[in-house]
Amino acid sequence: xxxxxxxxxxxxxxxxxxxxxxxxxxxxxxxxxxxxxxxxxxxxxxxxxxxxxxxxxxxxxxxxxxxxxxxxxxxxxxxxxxxxxxxxxxxxxxxxxxxxxxxxxxxxxxxxxxxxxxxxxxxxxxxxxxxxxxxxxxxxxxxxxxxxxxxxxxxxxxxxxxxxxxxxxxxxxxxxxxxxxxxx
Numbered sequence: 001x002x003x004x005x006x007x008x009x010x011x012x013x014x015x016x017x018x019x020x021x022x023x024x025x026x027x028x029x030x031x032x033x034x035x036x037x038x039x040x041x042x043x044x045x046x047x048x049x050x051x052x053x054x055x056x057x058x059x060x061x062x063x064x065x066x067x068x069x070x071x072x073x074x075x076x077x078x079x080x081x082x083x084x085x086x087x088x089x090x091x092x093x094x095x096x097x098x099x100x101x102x103x104x105x106x107x108x109x110x111x112x113x114x115x116x117x118x119x120x121x122x123x124x125x126x127x128x129x130x131x132x133x134x135x136x137x138x139x140x141x142x143x144x145x146x147x148x149x150x151x152x153x154x155x156x157x158x159x160x161x162x163x164x165x166x167x168x169x170x171x172x173x174x175x176x177x178x179x180x181x182x183x184x
Contacts, residue, residue, distance in 0.1 A: 008055070009052060009055045009056075009057040009060075010022065010023065010052055010053050010055065012095070013052050013088065013091060013092065013095070016091040016094070016095075017087075018084055018087030018088070018090075018091065019084070019087055019088045019091045021081065021082060021083050021084065022049060022052060022053070022083065022088055023053070024081050024083060025046075025049045025050075025053070025081060025083050026080075026081060027046055027049070027050060028046075028080060029046045030075070030078045030079055030080065031044075031045040031046055031049075031075035031078070031079060031083070031085040032044035032045050032046040032047070032075075033078075034074040034075045034077075034078045035074065035075055036070065036072055036074065037068045037069070037070055040064075040068050041064065041065040041068050042063045042064045042065045043063055043065045044065070045065075045069075045075055045085045045089070047065075048060060048063070048065050048066065048085075048088075048089070048092070049083070049085065049088065052088070052092075060092060061092065061095060061096040061099060061101045062096075062101055064104045065089075066089050066092040066093050066096060067093060067103050067104055067105045067107060068105075069086055069089035069090065069093075071086055071090075072086075073086050093107075093108070106133075106137045106138075109133065109136055109137050110133055110137075113129055113132045113133050113136065114129060115175060116132075117129045117132075118171060118175065119171070119172050119175055120162075121162040121163075121165065121168070122164075122165030122166075122167065122168030122171050122172075123162075123163070123165050123171075125159075125161075125162035125163075126158045126159075127149075127153075127158050127159065127160055128162065130142075130145070130149070
């Protein structure tokens, strides 16, 4: 976890697509009031933005807060300045992962497996996705899910094999461009 000189953390976050208006935040608190998961955050969205602006890099990136954004975008929809707090939280997640901070959730593993499934199949293959997710994160938890999996399989709601999708190469190219742009 590196230490930067004054205000470079704010500039770094502002340079990430979707986070460019962070300096325009008026600290009204609408984002925190709109957030459906703020009660679980160590620091609510408004405070995280203030901490970024105060150059509190380590405190922000080591906090559990950035990992609790569920991408409902209520904060963004209600923000009077169009700051896009959800995008900022996802930018901070990406920075934290790049710098080796350990997330308190399994979300990054889930995101990676989800994107890999889309790259491979052109869409999410539910059975393969869940199999890989549980294998990577907690194989014993899969045992609890076995009755549900059997029920879904027997009712044709979760096919064993992925369905063929037109435009798979185009989807793969789009994901490659997004990844090249800095997304994880």
